[in-house]
Amino acid sequence: MAPRIGVFICRCGINIAAYVDVPKVVEYAKTLPGVAYAEENMYTCSSDGLNKIKEAIKKHNLDRVVVASCTPRTHEPLFQATCEEAGVNKYLFEMANIRDQCSWVHMREPEKATKKAKDLIRMAVAKAALLEPDDEPEIDVIPSTLVIGGGVSGMRAALSVADQGFDVTIVEKEPALGGKLRGFDSLFPHKQKASEVLEPLIEKVTTHPRIRVLTESRLKSVYGFIGNFDIGVETGKGVETLKVGTIIVAVGAEVLKPRGLYLYGEDPRVVTQSELEQLLHTGSVNAEKIVMIQCSGSRSAERPYCSRICCNEAVKNALNVTEKGKEVYILYRDLQTYGIHYSRLEQEAKRKGIRFLKYQADKPPTITAEPNGLKVSVYSPTVNETVEVTANMLVLSTPLVPVSDAKELSQMLKVPLDSNGFFMEAHVKLRPIDFATDGIFVCGTAHSPKDIGESVAQALGVASRASIPMAKKRVRTAAIMSQVDQTRCSGCGTCIDVCPYNALRKNEKGLAETIAAVCKGCGVCGATCPEKAITMHHFTDEQIQAQGLAALEED
Amino acid sequence: MKPVLVIGGGIAGIQASLDLADRGTKVHLVERTPSIGGVMAQLDKTFPTMDCSICILAPKMIECYRHPNITIHTQSEVVGLEGSVGDFNVKVLEHPRSVDSAKCTGCGLCSEKCPVKKPSTFQAGLGQRKAIYLAFPQAVPLIATIDREACLWFTKGVCRTCEKVCPSKAVDYEQKENVVELNVSSVIAATGFEQYNPKDIGEYGYGRYKNVLTALEFERLVCASGPTGGVLNRPSDGKVSHNIVFIQCVGSRTQTTGYPYCSSSCCMYATKEAVLIKEHEPSSHVTIFYMDLKTFGKGFQGFVDRAQSHWGVNYIRGRPGEIREDPVTKSLTILYENTEVGKVERVDADMVVLCTAAVPHRDNGKLAAVLGVPLDGYGFFEVGDPVSAPVETGKPGVYVCGSCHGPRDIPESVAEASATAAKAAEDAARAEVGQ
Numbered sequence: 001m002a003p004r005i006g007v008f009i010c011r012c013g014i015n016i017a018a019y020v021d022v023p024k025v026v027e028y029a030k031t032l033p034g035v036a037y038a039e040e041n042m043y044t045c046s047s048d049g050l051n052k053i054k055e056a057i058k059k060h061n062l063d064r065v066v067v068a069s070c071t072p073r074t075h076e077p078l079f080q081a082t083c084e085e086a087g088v089n090k091y092l093f094e095m096a097n098i099r100d101q102c103s104w105v106h107m108r109e110p111e112k113a114t115k116k117a118k119d120l121i122r123m124a125v126a127k128a129a130l131l132e133p134d135d136e137p138e139i140d141v142i143p144s145t146l147v148i149g150g151g152v153s154g155m156r157a158a159l160s161v162a163d164q165g166f167d168v169t170i171v172e173k174e175p176a177l178g179g180k181l182r183g184f185d186s187l188f189p190h191k192q193k194a195s196e197v198l199e200p201l202i203e204k205v206t207t208h209p210r211i212r213v214l215t216e217s218r219l220k221s222v223y224g225f226i227g228n229f230d231i232g233v234e235t236g237k238g239v240e241t242l243k244v245g246t247i248i249v250a251v252g253a254e255v256l257k258p259r260g261l262y263l264y265g266e267d268p269r270v271v272t273q274s275e276l277e278q279l280l281h282t283g284s285v286n287a288e289k290i291v292m293i294q295c296s297g298s299r300s301a302e303r304p305y306c307s308r309i310c311c312n313e314a315v316k317n318a319l320n321v322t323e324k325g326k327e328v329y330i331l332y333r334d335l336q337t338y339g340i341h342y343s344r345l346e347q348e349a350k351r352k353g354i355r356f357l358k359y360q361a362d363k364p365p366t367i368t369a370e371p372n373g374l375k376v377s378v379y380s381p382t383v384n385e386t387v388e389v390t391a392n393m394l395v396l397s398t399p400l401v402p403v404s405d406a407k408e409l410s411q412m413l414k415v416p417l418d419s420n421g422f423f424m425e426a427h428v429k430l431r432p433i434d435f436a437t438d439g440i441f442v443c444g445t446a447h448s449p450k451d452i453g454e455s456v457a458q459a460l461g462v463a464s465r466a467s468i469p470m471a472k473k474r475v476r477t478a479a480i481m482s483q484v485d486q487t488r489c490s491g492c493g494t495c496i497d498v499c500p501y502n503a504l505r506k507n508e509k510g511l512a513e514t515i516a517a518v519c520k521g522c523g524v525c526g527a528t529c530p531e532k533a534i535t536m537h538h539f540t541d542e543q544i545q546a547q548g549l550a551a552l553e554e555d
Numbered sequence: 556m557k558p559v560l561v562i563g564g565g566i567a568g569i570q571a572s573l574d575l576a577d578r579g580t581k582v583h584l585v586e587r588t589p590s591i592g593g594v595m596a597q598l599d600k601t602f603p604t605m606d607c608s609i610c611i612l613a614p615k616m617i618e619c620y621r622h623p624n625i626t627i628h629t630q631s632e633v634v635g636l637e638g639s640v641g642d643f644n645v646k647v648l649e650h651p652r653s654v655d656s657a658k659c660t661g662c663g664l665c666s667e668k669c670p671v672k673k674p675s676t677f678q679a680g681l682g683q684r685k686a687i688y689l690a691f692p693q694a695v696p697l698i699a700t701i702d703r704e705a706c707l708w709f710t711k712g713v714c715r716t717c718e719k720v721c722p723s724k725a726v727d728y729e730q731k732e733n734v735v736e737l738n739v740s741s742v743i744a745a746t747g748f749e750q751y752n753p754k755d756i757g758e759y760g761y762g763r764y765k766n767v768l769t770a771l772e773f774e775r776l777v778c779a780s781g782p783t784g785g786v787l788n789r790p791s792d793g794k795v796s797h798n799i800v801f802i803q804c805v806g807s808r809t810q811t812t813g814y815p816y817c818s819s820s821c822c823m824y825a826t827k828e829a830v831l832i833k834e835h836e837p838s839s840h841v842t843i844f845y846m847d848l849k850t851f852g853k854g855f856q857g858f859v860d861r862a863q864s865h866w867g868v869n870y871i872r873g874r875p876g877e878i879r880e881d882p883v884t885k886s887l888t889i890l891y892e893n894t895e896v897g898k899v900e901r902v903d904a905d906m907v908v909l910c911t912a913a914v915p916h917r918d919n920g921k922l923a924a925v926l927g928v929p930l931d932g933y934g935f936f937e938v939g940d941p942v943s944a945p946v947e948t949g950k951p952g953v954y955v956c957g958s959c960h961g962p963r964d965i966p967e968s969v970a971e972a973s974a975t976a977a978k979a980a981e982d983a984a985r986a987e988v989g990q
Contacts (some may be wrong), residue, residue, distance in 0.1 A: 015779055047661065073612060077614070078618075081621065163985070165984045297616060304857055305857065311851075334847040334850040335847045336849055338817045340931070340962070341961075344815075382872075384897060430570075448853040454945070457945040457946060459945065460974030463974075464578075471579055
């Protein structure tokens with residue numbers, strides 16, 4: 001039976017229509033082989049536009065749909081769902097990106113933009129004619145979560161997942177739970193002792209009937225996919241295997257120890273901000289005049305990020321030692337005391353006589369060790385002069401840096417790191433605690449530097465995200481995957497070597513087969529197979545060829 | 556399992572609703588305006604990735620609309636709450652749209668024919684809408700609404716043009732307000748913030764000088780779906796602006812306005828808007844006056860570095876003392892103290908953008924009283940223990956997320972929204988085992 005394709009061309013307000021002659025393109029689309037219907041919409045993605053697709057499917061008996069609009073990255077799921085609602089399988093849908101790849105790049109050449117829009121639609125229609133329906137098999141989700149890291153983020157995530165009714169295993173490499181919070185003295189804003197937060201939390205976690213804690217343990221291997229992960233954990237007693245449905249990465253971060261910077265490691269009077277916390281904790285700060293230097297090792301060429309918490313920690317500690325009668329100078333570049341609470345802290349510090357001196361990145365302070373103290377000399381642009389202070393103690397506010405095994409973990413989990421080495425979320429704005437890989441989530445300072453409250457908020461956030469598939473009990477897998485034709489496969493194993501997701505294996509006959517739920521449909525195996533034995537669903541050779549040949553036709 | 560009430564249909568409320576609905580919980584999403592979407596729907600792009608804001612938001616709005624577990628109540632407010640966690644009785648007041656939502660297709664013919672023009676809230680007052688209107692092209696739900704204070708039928712008893720032209724007979728002048736009673740297990744407040752109105756800062760001339768805009772107004776001006784189609788026509792004479800100055804911390808980080816805090820996102824959105832100007836016209840001059848450059852979020856410092864090195868955005872530390880307007884050309888002169896040389900200098904601009912304080916929403920007091928939860932000294936919702944309980948109000952079963960409890964950016968609001976969903980799910984799990 002000949003296909004009956006419907007083509008919906010979006011004006012996107014003026015985003016497309018101002019540069020592409022949309023009515024002309026609609027008329028053109030109607031002439032293409034297999035097209036039974038074509039129309040334009042002001043916004044195809046609006047509820048009105050979607051209703052029009054559904055109506056047209058019914059009225060014109062369409063069995064395939066092409067939308068020419070923006071990017072499938074954001075809008076394909078929406079249009080696919082609309083097709084499904086009207087009884088058209090979602091894999092009988094195809095999209096042509098005539099905005100990002102056409103109207104936006106050819107704003108100054110509308111005629112060519114119109115021609116290119118026609119080309120893109122002709123290609124999409126050619127592929128659509130050959131599309132086949134597919135289904136997405138459902139798989140069961142094991143109602144259990146693995147939390148990697150037993151700091152405050154990991155513990156809070158575990159506790160919430162457990163309180164939502166699911167089992168949790170925490171894997172912590174240190175002998176005890178607690179993470180970096182162990183190194184803190186007091187917490188802002190209520191000056192609560194860190195131990196008053198930490199100890200009850202550890203108690204709750206270790207006594208929760210749904211939480212298991214494996215300390216001095218490390219992740220060894222991760223196989224599987226959302227709903228069915230097989231985890232190997234190296235414990236003191238050997239390798240233990242776990243089966244979990246979802247994974248939460250809460251491995252935290254480390255504090256930079258900037259050997260060589262401002263005499264750190266060379267003069268015992270130079271400490272990091274977190275070492276000062278420890279000294280405050282034990283009550284042994286023996287210095288009357290203290291200078292703190294912000295951005296020690298951050299916002300630099302080597303580490304081009306701001307570590308978010310250092311200014312606030314410095315101000316908090318400065319207030320703390322000022323109460324003990326000490327004199328504090330904070331040398332800063334830009335004071336990162338953001339939001340309501342930290343702004344209040346900054347104002348309190350200024351009221352209480354803490355001296356803030358701005359310095360410039362290109363004129364950092366110089367330190368000279370002298371017998372009676374450390375001479376700090378700094379040019380400050382706000383007073384337009386060089387200020388000299390002799391301090392008994394120099395405190396370096398150093399950034400949080402990724403944990404040393406971040407790379408190893410990211411490879412094991414097959415999730416990416418960002419350019420600074422922190423774990424990278426799926427989308428910086430709208431998916432801040434998901435990974436692009438389904439079923440794996442990130443929270444706390446593993447994601448980027450942040451304070452405890454923010455880490456707890458993210459920990460609770462991932463507890464929601466990770467529980468969703470477990471609450472639903474089943475998830476659908478993607479249909480866009482590879483399939484090996486067993487009659488053509490020679491068993492050479494090339495596909496297994498090139499697969500970045502470990503989604504292919506050899507069966508008992510020595511021939512390759514795809515593990516459906518692991519396959520991400522990237523197509524590397526299909527392109528590599530010397531026997532042409534691998535078909536990519538939704539991207540078959542025939543479909544891609546038809547699309548390619550259509551590109552070469554003239555309108 | 557009982558439903559959950561989510562108050563506020565911005566990105567935080569949308570995310571909280573979707574998290575809960577996806578796990579199988581019914582959600583009532585209450586929004587005071589005619590469409591969900593919130594402030595994010597008004598933004599042109601988002602920092603630091605320059606994603607088109609409505610393009611990434613619209614699919615989520617539609618997902619809410621289409622989700623079988625989510626009921627959206629627009630033009631509605633929560634007016635009553637009784638009971639306790641697991642068993643709250645809620646009263647939702649639905650204001651009349653004067654349009655039958657079951658019949659309206661959002662075709663827009665009514666607005667086209669309506670004779671009354673009003674400044675458009677969505678366009679931050681820069682563009683106009685009619686008395687019967689769709690909030691914006693991607694509005695969810697895409698249903699027209701009548702502004703009864705502007706409509707000639709409601710004010711003068713004449714016209715009824717919209718009723719005549721509506722092809723689906725959806726206009727209903729008789730529609731009454733309606734109170735919906737709900738029983739829910741938990742409540743999530745995600746009601747957002749508003750921008751400080753800088754008209755009280757006389758020395759900047761906002762409201763008197765046509766070419767002094769707020770950042771949200773500028774956001775609409777630079778947006779392709781804005782009143783000028785994204786061309787930077789300045790309000791006084793429509794001349795395309797090539798020389799634009801931003802001023803940070805307007806109304807914030809000062810005791811005089813009562814908002815002494817840092818609003819957290821302004822340094823970054825100013826940088827974004829500056830880059831947008833440069834993208835539109837690379838030869839433009841853009842200067843940002845700032846106090847401290849707040850680059851504390853993921854990817855922020857890199858974004859500012861690129862704005863400076865690649866796009867040539869000029870950053871000057873200092874808070875300008877005064878803006879002067881040329882009475883003839885309406886161009887502006889900004890006076891500021893150059894601390895490095897210790898004297899007053901001046902810079903000219905076609906247009907000035909004020910990055911104003913993010914302040915508590917004016918309705919917070921009313922809602923807090925209904926919910927029985929506290930506000931802080933500024934009027935934001937108060938979280939009692941920001942370290943250990945960052946989304947809890949102190950009243951069991953009532954949670955907050957997003958900028959209704961202090962300025963924060965989109966990803967923070969989204970993560971917090973999921974956090975409130977987790978707390979609501981914990982409540983439901985506890986109710987199930989009868990604790």
